[in-house]
Amino acid sequence: MNTFYPEIKKNFGFGMMRLPMKDGEVDIPQTCDMVDAFLNAGFNYFDTAHGYIGGKSELAVKACLTSRYPRDSYILTDKLSPNFFNTEADIRPYFESMLEACGVDYFDFFLLHSLNKGNYPHYTGNRAFEIASELKAEGKVRHVGISFHDTADVLETILSEQPAIEVVQLQFNYLDYEDSHVQSRLCYEVCVKHGKPVIVMEPVRGGSLVNLPEAGLEVLKGLGDYSPAGYAIRYAASFDNIFMVLSGMSNMEQMTDNIKSMKDFSPLTEAEFKAVYSVADIIRAIPTIPCTSCKYCVDGDRCPMNINIPGIFNSENKARRFNTEDARGHYGWMTSKGGKPTDCIECGACEEICPQQLPIRQLLKEIGERFEG
DSSP states (O other): OOSSSSOOSSSSEEEEEOOOOTTTTTTTHHHHHHHHHHHHHHHHHHOOOOEEEGHHHHHHHIIIIIITTOOOGGGEEEEEEEGGGGHHHHHHHHHHHHHHHHHHHHHEEEEEEEEEETTTHHHHHHTTHHHHHHHHHTTEEEEEEEESSHHHHHHHHHHHHOOOOOEEEOOTTTTTOOOOTTTTHHHHHHHHHHHHHHHEEHHHHHHHTSSSSSHHHHTTTOOSSHHHHHHHHHHHHHTEEEEEEEEEEOOOHHHHHHHHHTTTOOOOOOOHHHHHHHHHHHHHHHHOOOOOOOOOSSSSSSSHHHHHHHHHHHHHHHHHHHOOHHHHHHHHHHHTTTGGHHHHGOOOOOHHHHHTTHHHHHHHHHHHHHOOO
8 A cells, every 4th residue: 555645556557658559550369458457466557648649539538537536546647738727717617627538536636747947937927736636626636746847946946935835746767766857866866855756757767778778688587587677667656756667658568567577566676676777777878879868069040950969869879779669759748849860950050059069960960860861
């Protein structure tokens, strides 16, 4: 039983963001089978958001979960995303549409989604925190929290200014634990300081910690009867202030593996902690582009072709470290609202200001060949 929220049976949740797909639609029969397997194994926490799978996740929740099981048999989390409301008046109709899409009368957890320094004023300016508290008082929400993507100092500010926040959802895994950009450890410590229980997202880093380099797999061999995903998920669940670890599962094989790892959960042993940190060292030792994401190269109108250089370099680094489809998907996201590497006109404005003195033009050529060739 969960020590923070007794109604939650176990510390592993079904993130309904990467559901099985068939011909561009959610594979409802397979998703129903996965929901059944999850509940039958004793788990009951489900997580969705209005924008997941282009709006199809909430509908899948209704088709596969809420229309098939009594309301008290599951815990459901949904999220208020900043791109779906422009004014304070938009929030309640948006919230009601989420309830209808999911087929429920209330959400157990309601999170203000993807909080960061840039969109925090959008939430405060439209009284989103106050409205979330009002919804809780009305019984339409049981717990209010945030999902967070930024640095620890920003999280410190938000938690100090918004004491009504009950829980925080963080990206947390053994590769990002000491990462200077994600700051998993530092953000976790801010939550501990403020007494906020943590929900973990991306414990396997979008699948990256499943498809490990061969040297990383060798480290894990012989430790025990767990998959790379199993070690990653158990790692996140081994921290005291973490009450829920989410995994977005896209087939029954992944569901079966995760159930095996978490049904009778045991925290990582000292040897297992040492092993996963060794795997992280192996991954970090793979040569990558030493971009610090300072964004000097793209600030203002410096790049005339609107190329997201830091984001594209991040995609390349994912490919070098993991060689997974995750890198290609990330690249598509990084180029969806701007230019591609092949659009570079080689003006050199980016290189003139790069603190790391990177050969950006040449790197863009190489990345373009990898992803566009």
